[in-house]
Amino acid sequence: xxQNSLFTSIDTSASGLTAQRLRMxxxxxxxxxxxxxRTPEGGPFKRQLVVFASKTDLTFxxxxxxxxxxxxxxxxxGEGVKVLETMKDxxxxxxxxxxxxxxxxxxxxxxxxxxxxxxxMVDMISASRAYxxxxxxxxSAKAMAMKSLSIGK
Numbered sequence: 001x002x003q004n005s006l007f008t009s010i011d012t013s014a015s016g017l018t019a020q021r022l023r024m025x026x027x028x029x030x031x032x033x034x035x036x037x038r039t040p041e042g043g044p045f046k047r048q049l050v051v052f053a054s055k056t057d058l059t060f061x062x063x064x065x066x067x068x069x070x071x072x073x074x075x076x077x078g079e080g081v082k083v084l085e086t087m088k089d090x091x092x093x094x095x096x097x098x099x100x101x102x103x104x105x106x107x108x109x110x111x112x113x114x115x116x117x118x119x120x121m122v123d124m125i126s127a128s129r130a131y132x133x134x135x136x137x138x139x140s141a142k143a144m145a146m147k148s149l150s151i152g153k
Contacts (some may be wrong), residue, residue: 008079009141015055015080016134022083023050023127027120034115044115047089055079086102089114 026048036045056079091114100107 006141006145010138011078013134013137013141015082017131017138019050019052019081020127020134021060021133022068022086024124024131026050026086027124027127030113030115031120033113033118034117036111036113037101042091044111045115046093047091047113047115051087051089052081053084055082068097 032046033045039045087123093111095109096112097108098104098110101110103108
């Protein structure tokens with residue numbers, strides 16, 4: 001049982017590491033494109049967002065007669081997190097008056113990406129802290145396993 005729960009906790013944290021790394025990559029891409037006014041799709045760059053979900057199956061497939069919370073805990077507790085999708089932020093672009101810009105409209109306004117660098121930096125710090133927390137959890141699981149092995153000597 002120790003082996004199974006040890007690897008489950010490490011797998012759970014590893015899925016968190018992978019998800020937060022992708023989130024940091026997407027945030028870095030948002031920051032890199034903060035001034036991109038023209039894309040192949042047309043118009044300014046649109047901020048990207050990462051959507052996470054639990055890996056736990058939330059259907060009533062196995063135990064339809066049990067409440068959701070109990071059924072979920074019985075199936076696969078602590079499976080971790082998965083990335084559902086990377087989506088475009090639907091908020092409108094920032095408009096800035098710059099009549100000399102090649103992408104200015106008839107009124108002289110340029111549509112800039114809906115990226116706020118301050119918000120991106122806050123999200124980056126949040127992702128970084130979550131990444132660190134998952135590393136700490138993995139290190140704790142390793143330390144517990146080593147301690148349990150040393151008790152058996």
